Amino acid sequence: MKISIFGLGYVGCVGAACLAKLGHTVIGVDVNQKKVRLINEGKPTIIEEGIAELCAEAHAKGLMSATMDVREAVHATDVSFIVVGTPSSKEGHLNLNYIYKVAExxxxxxxxxxxxxxxxxHIIAIRSTVLPGTNEKVGEIIAQSSGLVRGKDFTIVSNPEFLREGTSVKDYFNPPLTLVGTDMPEAEAVFREIYKGIEAEFICTDIRVAEMMKYVNNTYHALKIVFGNEVGNICKELNIDSHKVMEIFCKDKQLNISPYYFKPGFAYGGSCLPKDMKALKTLAHDHYVEVPVIEAIGESNELQKRHAVQLIMAQGQRKVGILGLSFKSGTDDLRCSPIVDVVESLLGKGFEIRIYDKNVKVSELTGTNKDFIMAKIPHLQHFVTDDLEAVCRESDVLVVTNKEKEFAELLARYPNKTVVDLVRQWKEVDYEGHYEGLSWGDINTNRTGQETTIAQDFRQTEF
Ligand SMILES: NC(=O)c1ccc[n+]([C@@H]2O[C@H](COP(=O)([O-])OP(=O)(O)OC[C@H]3O[C@@H](n4cnc5c(N)ncnc54)[C@H](O)[C@@H]3O)[C@@H](O)[C@H]2O)c1
Structure with a gap:
């Protein structure tokens, strides 16, 4: 494959040398004359382990050269990677001017x-780290400056880079995955060919999903570091070896280091998580250890409950049916169930509420479970019924709060309701009524024709 790379900095230089190692012919483009000269001499523009040898080898084989002439590079290649810098402004906004200039x-x-x-x-691939929506904007700029049509004459792929400085050559050949966001099968085929020498899983997905990934990844990496540090600071005060704690923490691949709990959806609740979270926070506080991230977890959870209330209110209808009251399916435990707070709030605002939960029999509630719910909703028996059909029939808005199988047929049985889904009960929705997800938008993949290849087993938040 013949590839041009715009930007010969850290990512561009490593990309150029590694693509040449994979057998492609690479032409680098940069506005910096010195970088262009270095590449043409078979030398890297940066210092990284292994890069000097790769550049020398690529140069000797005649697979890598560089130019300042954009036209020459574009005409001599099939694919152009954009890898110019995307610096932040003081306020944290991304400066995309270099990207737009190259696109033009x-x-x-x-x-x-x-x-x-x-x-x-031509195929253009955005390899720089850019915010969602940039691919579309770059397409508009190229269409304008070329007079050509996106999707017919050219296309833009989003192909984010996951390497780390210091180990970039190793990371290039061993990425966690290869991610390509495209709306064109021809471009997917070209990228499978480009990366066929790399063993990592190749994931082809929606353009905006691909654009979002780098930010989600890096923010999560930062969160991991900060969380580990806060745990460490608490442990130090208690004379506990924080490294032993985190080492054991990381050994739990079922709940800790796993996809579990990573599905966007409703707030957490139940008798353990809220209690234990508060206990650790208070322990830190008692030892004068500041733990802003751990403290923010509970606040964020409360916010998610308020989002649910706002979403239900925004439907503009007063009769609301709540499908599931306990904190997860298969239990009658109402303690710290987040939907109880939502119901309490809606009742206070004068909504007409009907509740269905096959596991909750008001007359049979006992102990702390009964005490909790009676303090929140003293007249619960007036709202709860075991007649699912009656709740669905008599409500305008149906709020699905857990993944009980019996709710799966809801959309087919009641085609003209407003359904507010807090748990992603359905993977895809083709509904005549109105469907709203709590932390996701349109999931009607039939309508958009786009389907992600990533497994979407959206499970309920359980613990
Ligand atoms: N450095 C990393 O570890 C890393 C890792 C992953 C992703 N990224 C992302 O990759 C992108 C590039 O990062 P970098 O560290 O390689 O940046 P860099 O500043 O090292 O290199 C950018 C290069 O682009 C060149 N350039 C600017 N305008 C140009 C133009 N009009 N035409 C041609 N070349 C032009 C510059 O001269 C420079 O050589 C950024 O979006 C960054 O966030 C960086």
Missing amino acids: QIGAALSDKPANKDGLR
Whole structure:
């Protein structure tokens, strides 16, 4: 494959040398004359383990060169990677001016480039870290400066880079995964070919999903570091070896280091998580250890309950049916069930509430379970019924709060309701009524025609 790389900094230089190692012919482009000269001498523009040898090898094989001439690079290649810098402003906004400038230049160069046998003139891949929506904007700029049509003459792929400085060459050949966001099967095929020498899982997904990933990854990495540090600070005060604690923490691959609890959805609750979270927070407080991240967890959880209330209120209908009251399916435990707070709030605002939960028999509630619910909703028996059909029939808004199988048929049986889904009960929705998810938008993949290849087993938040 013939590939041009715009930007010969850390990511561009490593990418150029590694793509040449994979057998591709690479032309680097940069506005910095010195970097262009270095590449043409078979030398790297940066210092990284293994990069000097790779550059020398690529140069000797005639697989890597560089130029400042955009047109020459675009016309001589099938794919252009954009890997220019995307610095932050003081306020944290991303400066995309370099990206837009390159897009404009590539567009101008494309205007008289002949099409290949499939009619496509060029594929552009955004490798720089950019916010969702940039791919679309780059497409508009290229269409404008080339006079060509996206999807017919050219396409833009989002292909974020996951390497780390210091181990970038190793990371390039051993990435956690290869991610390509595209709306064109031809581009997917080209990228499978480009990366066929790399063993990592190849994931092809929606463009905006691909654009979002780098930010979610890096924010989570930062969260891991800060969480580990806060745990360490508490442990130090208690004379506990924090490294032993985190080592054992990481050995739990079922609940700790796993996909579990990572499905966007409703707030957590139940008798353990809220209690134990508070206990650790208070322990830190008692020892004068500041733990802002651990403290923020409970606040964020309360916010999610308020989001649920706002979402239900925003439907503009007064008769609300709550499907599931306990903190998860298969139990009658109402203690710290987040939906109880939502119901309490809606009742206070004058909503007409009907509740169905097959496990909750008001007359049979005992102990702390009964005390909890009676303090929150003293007249619970007036709202709870075991007649699911009656709740669905008599309510305008149906709020699904857990993944009981009996709710799965709801959309087919009641085609004209408003359904508020707090737990992603359905993977896809094709509904005549109105469907709203708590932390996701349109999931009607049939309508958009786009389907992610990532397994979407959205489970309920359970613990
Ligand atoms: N450095 C990392 O570890 C890393 C890892 C993953 C992703 N990223 C992302 O990759 C992108 C590039 O990062 P970097 O560290 O390689 O940046 P960098 O500053 O080292 O390199 C950017 C290069 O782009 C060149 N450039 C600027 N305008 C140009 C133009 N119009 N045409 C051609 N070249 C131009 C610059 O001269 C420079 O050589 C950023 O979005 C960054 O966030 C960086």
